[in-house]
Amino acid sequence: MLSERRLEVLRAIVQDYVGTEEPVGSKALTERHSLGVSPATVRNDMAALEDEGYIAQPHTSAGRIPTDKGYRLFVDKLTNVKPMTAPERRAVQNFLEGAVDLDDVVGRTVRLLAQLTRQVAIVQYPSLTRSTVRHVELLSLAPARLMLVLITDTGRVEQRMVDCPAPFGETSLADLRARLNSRVAGRRFADVPQLVQDLPEAFEAEDRGTVSTVLSTLLETLVEESEERLMIGGTANLTRFGHDFPLTIRPVLEALEEQVVLLKLLGEVGDSGMAVRIGHENAHEGLNSTSVVSVGYGSGGEAVAKLGVVGPTRMDYPGTMGAVRAVARYVGQILAES
Amino acid sequence: MLSERRLEVLRAIVQDYVGTEEPVGSKALTERHSLGVSPATVRNDMAALEDEGYIAQPHTSAGRIPTDKGYRLFVDKLTNVKPMTAPERRAVQNFLEGAVDLDDVVGRTVRLLAQLTRQVAIVQYPSLTRSTVRHVELLSLAPARLMLVLITDTGRVEQRMVDCPAPFGETSLADLRARLNSRVAGRRFADVPQLVQDLPEAFEAEDRGTVSTVLSTLLETLVEESEERLMIGGTANLTRFGHDFPLTIRPVLEALEEQVVLLKLLGEVGDSGMAVRIGHENAHEGLNSTSVVSVGYGSGGEAVAKLGVVGPTRMDYPGTMGAVRAVARYVGQILAES
């Protein structure tokens, strides 16, 4: 087990390295932090920390930099989330309250997050799996062609074309629309399949094919929509990544274009509701030299989607975590209101 | 006026520089191109071209690189759009035909364009100003709260909340819905305002406030939607910009995040239907070392939106222009079919 002071040394190394971007040596450490011991002592501690794999030297006779394992310990035990200041919080709230619709909320959130953390921000659109159906609308475009419109309580609208196996009369259409809505309006997404299961039986034989088609399109839409869309921003902050950055930045940009990767990235959220993935903890190779801080957000108690930031492993974890958490909280509020 | 051979030399310089990314000298030129003259002669021509401002030397006693003016001349007079090969065209068509909805079409287009040109691709969503209304739907969410859903012939759906000044009955709602659709369905966007102008008069006094509110929301939506959304892709290609690229890339990334800038960028389209903006011809400062190739595309004869790519001024203009034009053509086809 590492002694109290050694942990203190590790904390100091992380803080200094994050600030200066340069390997930190024993002498510099004792000058900037009042550890109450001499450089020589710190050197011994550093040697121990290096043996344990928390820090490393880029070259012999250079200062130390934290390893992924070192950052992990720092995040888990050596620091707390740094809350944002009151003025900052007010600014966040004001900015988000100006949003006029869902796209705007997400757009503002992503810009805000990028600006606050000076990193790349990712915001997932509110998920539908936990949302409820507000309304299902059916429109007749042609005798055997319908349009299905799904409206959710988070304000999203999705439409799908439906090609019917047989012509479908206006009366049947109104009937189906009414029955469908009385069953699913206000219900949770996940509950919809069983609620509509026996619906075709209520119709004449000739219409059943169409009803089934409509239903399966509806269910498809639900599933598809659970695969979330997302918005990213602040990619210009990638230029602050480091000196060797042409090598680092390319895989990151590539990863950022793959929705699938990003969705996985936001991934499972940890205990405190916030997940921090450091360097190689990220499954995706291109992101092995980045860290991801993500958190769920939602209008009610439950999380309906996630947001987060991607930055260099050398990032200000407490500050970033504070900003991410605060933004998530306020977005949740805004969504609950609208 | 520049002699024929001097233009030939300029063409050779552009081609070589685009290929090698290095300043090209007189000797190398005569070796790679059979100009039929000696390096010394080429040197004289180069001096003349430099006097006219078509090429420049990065440093004394280095080779020459084309200036923006040189590229301009090259694009205007010295080269033709390079058509894509038949297999390429087939691949493009196949890839685009797999799209299931509008988002997918745009998404595929942007990826395709980025891949073909190995540059950053920008695709504007089909514009609504020239589109027609397919259907307007009104839903009652609460006694004094409606949802307006607008469906266009390009498959886009937009929804807006409407807070009514007074409660609005189901009967009135059905009435309004019917009247609205009979007037605007199938009509062009631009014609809608005058078509609905006198609609409130058909209603009872108590409902007129609500009807007016609904109408103004509808008109707002039309206008707002004319401000187009767009999608970008291939940002990873920015890493191929050049050696000094940390300086170049940042303003480009910043510009790419500003929709307004990008929309302006796609800008006015030239004679051949294609616009090429080279270096400083771009109004936006951050893009002074990039070129933009853009073209309109549309389902019918008319262009409904634009697409294009952003790359270094040192780009393969003929190839890029060919790819951009071909993609625009096929996207237009796909849109016309759906």
Added chain:
DNA sequence: ATTGGCACTCCCCGTCGGCGAGTGCCAGAC
């Protein structure tokens, strides 16, 4: 356990010189 001292290791940075590619100009050839 901590400390001061000391020798050692490397990176960083500025200097220097040779090499090579390229230029401009000039005198001669066609």
Added chain:
DNA sequence: GTCTGGCACTCGCCGACGGGGAGTGCCAAT
């Protein structure tokens, strides 16, 4: 007049060299 070969010159690139500095590991003393 136009083109060409020759020639001196200019610079950027690159590897070698070397001092300075920051940092390390180890050891003996407290």
